[in-house]
Amino acid sequence: MSSPILPKPPFGESLVSNLQIRDPLTVARAITRVERGGVAARELVREIFPLTGRADLIGVTGAPGTGKSTLVNAMAKELHARGKHVAILAVDPSSPFTGGAILGDRLRMQDLQGTGVFIRSMASRGQLGGLAAAVSDAALVLDAANFETILIETVGAGQGEVDIARYAHTTLVLEAPGLGDDIQAIKAGIxxxxxxxxxxxxxxDGANATAAALEMxxxxxxxxxxxxxxxxxxxxxxxxxxxELVDAIASHQSYIRQHDLRRAQETARFRNKxxxxxxxELLQNLLDRYPDSRWDAWLHEITERKRDVYTIANEILRNKNNA
Ligand SMILES: Nc1nc2c(ncn2[C@@H]2O[C@H](COP(=O)(O)OP(=O)(O)OP(=O)(O)O)[C@@H](O)[C@H]2O)c(=O)[nH]1
Ligand SMILES: [Mg+2]
Incomplete structure (x- = not known):
């Protein structure tokens, strides 16, 4: 009799081995699974996690329309010509409304046809843990799938997108001449x-001036x-x-390796995650612990100015074992 205690690997050995040979359909399905979240996603991450940690994550961010997608495609082509297996994750917050991500994917796939470059757009669909978590799990899938370089495109608009770029091993920030005020972008801290x-x-026109402003x-x-x-x-x-850009990225990658910064980067990334x-999880635990009526009563007390949010939060936390 086989052991009833050990759970069967949910993703299956053949799927993991198909993943490791970069089978596009398997990679796509695995990313869909982590995107959806929940138990199946977690089990998949648990299975593939030991296979990860080798890929170079390159974040590409910048204001809308600076040419991120076009540049990421051009970089993918160059990296492919240098013998690298490349994957692209494009984070497109607007796509659920416009369908733009899917259209973008089609155009890009034509452009990169026959290169074996894997392309996937991801959009926020309000998943638990947010877009950043889904993107970093998708990057784990691609890492386990033996893609050596993962290019992550994010619009440098919101904090979430900046967070995604920040946790790459190398982060590129794009500017374009004549796109608004350079000083504005500098102020934004990006x-x-x-x-x-x-x-x-x-x-x-103006590219040299923009470059000079950045140098300054x-x-x-x-x-x-x-x-x-x-x-x-x-x-x-x-x-x-x-x-030259791909060379500069390679220089940065060897810099962080030489100075043993990669581990520090990973520590920062996983601490954040x-x-x-x-x-x-803790918020969800608390939300599940009390009935809706109880939450309504607390919120009523706050809106009626009977007690403030800090006092109520304190009560919620203190009561959490005997609700
Ligand atoms: N003249 C010129 N146009 C470019 C260059 N790179 C990209 N573009 C054009 O700029 C427009 C925007 O390019 P994208 O690559 O979609 O820019 P993006 O930053 O990905 O845009 P979002 O994802 O919408 O933020 C497109 O029409 C491109 O063809 C370039 O080097 N020179
Ligand atoms: Mg784009």
Missing amino acids: LEIADVLVVNKADR NLNLNPDRTAWRPPVLKTVALTGKGVP LHELLKT
Whole structure:
């Protein structure tokens, strides 16, 4: 009799081995599973986690329309030409409403046909733990699937997107000439997360001025880290400057390896993820612990100014064992 105690691996050995040979359908299904969350997603992550930790995660962020998707495609082509297995995760917060992500995927797939580059768009559908968690789990899937380089495109608009970029091993921040006020972008603090600064659309007027503004900003904040982000100009549409960009990324990757920073990055990433997960779980535990009527009563007390939120929160936490 087989042991009834040991649960059967839910994802199955053949699926894990299909994943490891980068079978596109298996990879897509596995990402869908982590995107949906829940028990099946967690079991999948548990199974593949020991297979992960090797891929280079490259975050690409910047204002809307700076050319992130075009550049990511051009980078994928260049990396493919250098013999790398490449995957692209495009985080598109707007797609559930516009369907833009799917259209974008189709265009990109045509462009990258025959390269074996895997492309997937992800959009926030309000999953527990948020988009950042879903994206990092999708990156785990791609890592387990032996993609050596994972390019993650996010619009540098909200904190969530910035968080996604920040936890990559190398983060690119894109600017484009004539797209609003450069100083605005600098103020927004997005430059602080950059390991490589890219002025895309360098075929347009003002690219040199934008690059100079970025260099000046770096000079104003000299001691961010010992790594000084290079400022590079690209024309994503033609591929001009892309080999140099891929070289700069490789330099940053060897810098972080030489200085043993990769482990520190991973620690920061997993600490954040663990804390986010615990926050979500603890909140859910508390929400489940009391009936709706109890929550309504507390909220009523607050809106009636009988007791403030801190007092109520305290009561909720203190009562949690004998509700
Ligand atoms: N002139 C010029 N146009 C470019 C260049 N790179 C991209 N574009 C164009 O800029 C527009 C936006 O490019 P995308 O790659 O979609 O930009 P994005 O940053 O991904 O945009 P969102 O994902 O919507 O934020 C497209 O029309 C591109 O063809 C470039 O180097 N030069
Ligand atoms: Mg895009």
